[in-house]
Amino acid sequence: MVTQFSFFPTPYPDEILHSVLCRYHACCGTPAFVSTTKVLWGQKANINPYLPQALGRIAQRIPAETGLTAYYFAMHNTIYPLLKPLIPEERGQRVLRLLESGQQEDELAILLSGFATSKGPRWQFFRYCEDCWRDDIRNYGEPYWHRLHLLPGVLVCPIHGKSIQNSRAYLKDVSTNYDLASFALASNETAPRYSDNAADMLGKLAGDAAWVMQHGETLPSSERMHELFDQLLQFKGFRSGARTKGKELHAALIWYYGQEILAALQAVPDDLAPWSQLVVQKKKRLLYPIYYLLLMRFLAGSAEGFYTEKHGLIYSNGNDACYSVRNDAVKATQKSVEPLEYREIFLQAIQDNPDCSRGFLIKYYPKVYCWLRANDTDWYEANAPASKMYDPADWTTRDEETLQKAINAVNYLRNLPGRPTWITRRSVEKYGGIELYQSLADGKLPKTKAYLDVAIENNEEWGKRKIQWAVKSMVDGGERLLLQQIRKRASISHKYFEFLIPFTLNCIEEMQK
Numbered sequence: 114m115v116t117q118f119s120f121f122p123t124p125y126p127d128e129i130l131h132s133v134l135c136r137y138h139a140c141c142g143t144p145a146f147v148s149t150t151k152v153l154w155g156q157k158a159n160i161n162p163y164l165p166q167a168l169g170r171i172a173q174r175i176p177a178e179t180g181l182t183a184y185y186f187a188m189h190n191t192i193y194p195l196l197k198p199l200i201p202e203e204r205g206q207r208v209l210r211l212l213e214s215g216q217q218e219d220e221l222a223i224l225l226s227g228f229a230t231s232k233g234p235r236w237q238f239f240r241y242c243e244d245c246w247r248d249d250i251r252n253y254g255e256p257y258w259h260r261l262h263l264l265p266g267v268l269v270c271p272i273h274g275k276s277i278q279n280s281r282a283y284l285k286d287v288s289t290n291y292d293l294a295s296f297a298l299a300s301n302e303t304a305p306r307y308s309d310n311a312a313d314m315l316g317k318l319a320g321d322a323a324w325v326m327q328h329g330e331t332l333p334s335s336e337r338m339h340e341l342f343d344q345l346l347q348f349k350g351f352r353s354g355a356r357t358k359g360k361e362l363h364a365a366l367i368w369y370y371g372q373e374i375l376a377a378l379q380a381v382p383d384d385l386a387p388w389s390q391l392v393v394q395k396k397k398r399l400l401y402p403i404y405y406l407l408l409m410r411f412l413a414g415s416a417e418g419f420y421t422e423k424h425g426l427i428y429s430n431g432n433d434a435c436y437s438v439r440n441d442a443v444k445a446t447q448k449s450v451e452p453l454e455y456r457e458i459f460l461q462a463i464q465d466n467p468d469c470s471r472g473f474l475i476k477y478y479p480k481v482y483c484w485l486r487a488n489d490t491d492w493y494e495a496n497a498p499a500s501k502m503y504d505p506a507d508w509t510t511r512d513e514e515t516l517q518k519a520i521n522a523v524n525y526l527r528n529l530p531g532r533p534t535w536i537t538r539r540s541v542e543k544y545g546g547i548e549l550y551q552s553l554a555d556g557k558l559p560k561t562k563a564y565l566d567v568a569i570e571n572n573e574e575w576g577k578r579k580i581q582w583a584v585k586s587m588v589d590g591g592e593r594l595l596l597q598q599i600r601k602r603a604s605i606s607h608k609y610f611e612f613l614i615p616f617t618l619n620c621i622e623e624m625q626k
Contacts, residue, residue, distance in 0.1 A: 117175070121137060122136040130168075131160075131162045133190060133257075137149070161288075163228060164223045165191065165212070167216055169183040170216065190260070193212060194328075194330055196228060197332065198335065198338055199399055200226060201334055205334055207225060232400065233265050233379065238279040238284060239258055239292065240262045240280065241277065241278060243278065256296070262277050271323055274312065276307070289534070332420060335397075359390040363387040367466070370411075459482075462481070508557045508558070516561045533578050580617050586602065
């Protein structure tokens with residue numbers, strides 16, 4: 114007989130499951146992370162914020178009449194509905210089975226779906242829209258983490274039109290902390306700013322992501338999506354028979370969205386393999402999800418229109434804007450030019466694509482490139498983008514930069530509110546966004562190594578800092594300062610606590626002065 118939860122929070126609209134568990138943890142009196150995790154999962158769980166597995170272990174302990182089943186959690190509190198239309202049907206069903214399972218499987222849903230290995234930016238922090246949080250407080254009495262705000266590529270809130278901001282809660286900490294959404298975790302960083310046109314388009318793309326996630330349960334799998342892509346590309350002149358005019362398509366996409374939007378989404382041309390080409394060709398591989406939304410909006414006006422309109426007729430109203438966009442965007446590569454005009458075309462190409470590489474110019478302006486390399490080599494080398502060949506690292510400068518990041522990470526960990534986090538090499542790497550092991554072992558970062566030798570805590574220092582926190586939190590809460598209660602609050606074993614009793618007594622005396 115499975116023991117039922119005495120209570121469980123009702124998920125809010127678009128709330129990521131980890132946020133629900135954070136509220137459960139808070140309602141339990143914020144015990145140790147391990148204690149709450151054991152109650153929820155019954156064992157050590159493989160936790161990630163996007164596709165948490167073994168939801169059946171939680172759902173089976175909630176009364177059936179609540180409707181909070183494993184399937185409900187998968188569809189309403191994970192990003193599975195967004196990924197389902199982007200991956201093959203058979204793989205999508207396997208991912209869903211892993212999410213609904215009542216036990217932790219060796220196979221990981223986040224790897225099977227392809228999301229973990231898809232190329233694209235990854236958020237380092239939990240993210241929030243300040244106005245959404247204020248609406249949450251008015252409607253529900255508390256803010257919470259929205260799954261839409263955590264999606265890679267969602268930069269602007271589609272409801273309020275404001276930039277989504279990073280909080281101070283790390284996404285990687287889902288396996289060690291329950292960070293309850295709160296304005297105490299709001300970041301002091303200035304929110305990113307975009308031009309009015311870019312902000313409007315980014316908000317529409319976020320709305321597309323929200324629509325797909327809301328209707329993903331009923332949308333067809335990627336096989337149908339690629340059929341629609343093929344039909345629309347054929348209809349709009351970007352496909353001839355079985356061949357896609359990749360160069361023209363990508364040039365038109367750049368023209369349609371503009372550099373600011375594509376740069377913000379990190380969807381700029383990728384040398385010799387543009388993302389639009391990969392979307393069309395890699396039909397069984399999951400790419401950065403925003404790529405699909407960009408192509409849907411370009412071809413059909415929105416994700417909703419892509420799936421619901423009759424595509425044989427949607428462009429029969431005489432709107433030939435995309436044809437003119439395509440023709441204008443590739444005009445420079447199609448027209449016949451005189452030799453003296455090659456320099457002008459080359460400079461204009463660099464101006465239109467300021468972050469492009471030499472490979473991009475070779476791909477999209479082959480005739481210009483070949484002529485300049487053969488007939489005007491010195492001018493080409495002086496004006497082409499800098500070569501991205503291997504450049505030996507300046508370890509002295511890198512040591513200074515890494516040292517500052519390490520100092521910032523240690524200061525952050527020491528001042529982190531709530532239960533303290535152990536200052537180890539791995540935690541400094543995680544919170545500092547750096548990799549240290551091999552460089553420290555090779556002696557390439559002497560200043561950083563000298564600092565970490567002092568800053569990293571051993572077991573005794575870590576135990577003492579936990580005791581200081583436990584004593585202070587109990588005093589602030591008006592609790593009696595009993596040794597065993599302090600030991601439990603600090604999560605220290607009986608055997609090790611015996612060596613720290615004198616230190617604990619000193620802490621009690623200091624707090625009672």
